[in-house]
Amino acid sequence: MQTVRLASETDFAGWREAARALRARSVPPEAVLWTVDGAADLFAASVQGGEESRAFSVPREFLELADLVALHRSDERFALMYRLLWRLGGEADLLRIHSDPDVHKARGLAKAVSLAAHKMKAFVRFRLTADPHGEETYVAWFEPAHRVTEMTAPFFARRFSSMNFSILTPDLCVHWDTQRLVATPGADAADAPAEDALEDFWRTYYASIFNPARLKVGAMQKEMPRRYWRNLPEARLIPDLIAKAEARTSTMVSQAPTVPDRVIRAVQRTNRDALYDGLAPSTLEEVQAGLQMCRRCDLYRDATQGVAGEGPARARLMLVGEQPGDHEDLAGRPFVGPAGQVLDRALAAAGVPRDQAFVTNAVKHFKHDLRGKRRIHQTPTAGELNACRWWLDAERRIVRPRVIVALGATAGLAVFGKATPVAKARQQAIQLPDQAKGVVTYHPSYLLRLPDPDAKARAYAQFVDDLKFAWSLCPPPQGEVARRA
């Protein structure tokens, strides 16, 4: 039997050195006894001097695992790690087999250590005091579940970089002076300050944020185990909070509601949002406001907002799309998403000034279907189109465009009142009852969806031509007529 004496409880370097030597000499795990011996004599003498070492490598994951396991308070940790190291020699994939008893055990220890580190980040409580030179310093007394103080100290240094602080624990103490972390041997609870003026405020907060109507003591203890309570200033309130919770709740429930203050009642408003009253809007602002109240069909239910048209109130050219998409629904403006970008590009190519066109949609709310987390566009029904024509007609009445371009078949149906196939009807000026001329062309989303690049380029060119054609139908503004004449 080979006995290895490590220098300290966390002497991972010593373990690593010994383990490497033992394994090189093929000493099986059963033949090694691992002990911790404060005296730094070391096993070095006992293990070294054996036969020539054979080089071997272990996965980096093993070292990371062992690094954590070494900090566990379990007595078997060093033997367990050596057993794993030994077995890795013949079973290269051992760490992948999470259900292997040794791997399972080691991962369990490592997890407990990580958890202890996490709880240390959570449950350390600093108390403000002055150091011997009169400088502000924050001191905490903490008892970690495992030996994680050194490992966790950098977290506190990063967080409280501008503070002087010390964390005292029975195993080890760490100190930060805004520049460096220094470790010193373990200390005693009495070495830390006994109180802090702010703790009373913290307890006030703790008691107030607790909702007595939903007592779940088990859930609390699972996350904040009792072993930590004695160093948590707030924990002393727990028994009393629990004891009184039920009485407080039943008082709340049984108490009759009080009558609101007389003055308050007097000024209370009735329902602020009087429903949309059905009167036809006469300005674009009224369209915008009225749309938010619109209940003419069910599309408002799942949409963010009604999206009104945008552009000059006396535009000569009106472009009518199908309906707002995902982006338009969020932003509350028409044609600001991918299709809008295609439209902008095409308008520029056709020589149509974007800021002189009024852009809107046949349907004002985004109709969609939820697939997983995506909202997928759905074509509105004839009924929805009909319901929404009320708004489109209002916009047509107010803007009084000379030319209306229907983008796509749905818009065509809305503008012309009947199915208007794009391929057949494009490049024609269709007379509309309100004295405007209608033109039909593709919807920019259709261009985005075409898979074949050639077909896409062809359709885009036609789209630009159609926009040019529509613009040519627009009479020039009156000033310009005079000039041209």
Next chain:
Amino acid sequence: MATLDLKRKLAILSDAAKYDASCASSGGTKRDSLGGKGVGSVDGGMGICHAYAPDGRCISLLKLLLTNFCVYDCAYCVNRVSSNTERARFNVDEVVDLTLGFYKRNYIEGLFLSSGIIRSPDYTMEEMVRVARTLRETHHFRGYIHLKVIPEASPELVNQAALYADRVSINIELPRDDSLARLAPEKDVGGIRRAMGAVRLGVEAGAEKGRRARPAKFAPAGQSTQMIVGADAATDGEILKRSEGLYGAYRLKRVYYSAFSPIPDATARLPLARPPLVREHRLYQADWLMRFYGFERAEIVAENDDLDLEIDPKLAWALRNRGDFPLDLNTACREQMLRVPGLGVRSVDRMIEVRRFKTLVLEDVRRLTRGLEKLKPFIVTGDWTPGASTDSADLRVRMTPPPPRQLDLF
């Protein structure tokens, strides 16, 4: 009015804040205070819960109302104008000092600030932004800040809030639009949705890659919302459908469900029966199934149905779909395995790794999961098949856990 001392104000304004379930401090941009003048760090990913109250809820942030004076009259809220609750108001410096004092003692991860509406939505939002700005700019605070957005406030102020905060939230409050109109007459569901939409656009623009002048980080931890359960007649199916829509439309990080809880000085407009806390728990379980387990809402519960309170929604689904079981853990794909009651994401991923090297037997499964008994009727392993027990009539009874204690005290 007599001046209240700071401790009394803290008691009033944290008591008033406790009905907001969210306390998460996760998802911020990784940062620390090294080399800087202030304090604070955010680790990215996981947040830290610094304490737990006896209600089982995590205390991660200093959750406060700037004031509980409020001009609104929302029936479910203890701070509504018509309630006779004690009122208080912090000034900006008081909140800043408390936050820093608590933070430096390691009590908290940061601040979650909300407020009653005083004077106007803009005025209130501006005060809240002032707290965040003072923390960030005057004190170089790098901890977590969560600001509640007042949907009626102007978009510029909402924008500013999102630039100082890690997370913003806007509460949808109630699962049904008409209940909101009835119980919270001053709130407007359209306004709430428009604000959520604006936040999503801001977050996405902030995260956009390849922009030369990247805009300042806009609420890097995203947005969340809260729905009160049991204050109106909405079914669980309706509630989850609403959540599903919100996740899809606004890319929310979380929807919090808050079982309507008795409040001091309740109003007569509210129902008398309070929902059991287990209902809230089941909603969270169903929400997780939708977000992490590949379930569609419609598979879990029909729109006009409620979740089973006795058993968890995944087990309920499995019992309705016994034809899919037992499942051979050695050959099934990940999506199928995630649907086995009792198997979590981590267990499944580990099993998939292990089975590349060996055939899974019960002993493996035992070590990789939280308990074999619940699983056995649904799985096949190298050394186990459940025989007829998957189809046995009393399976549901055997799988139903004894009623937990302390879940429902009403």
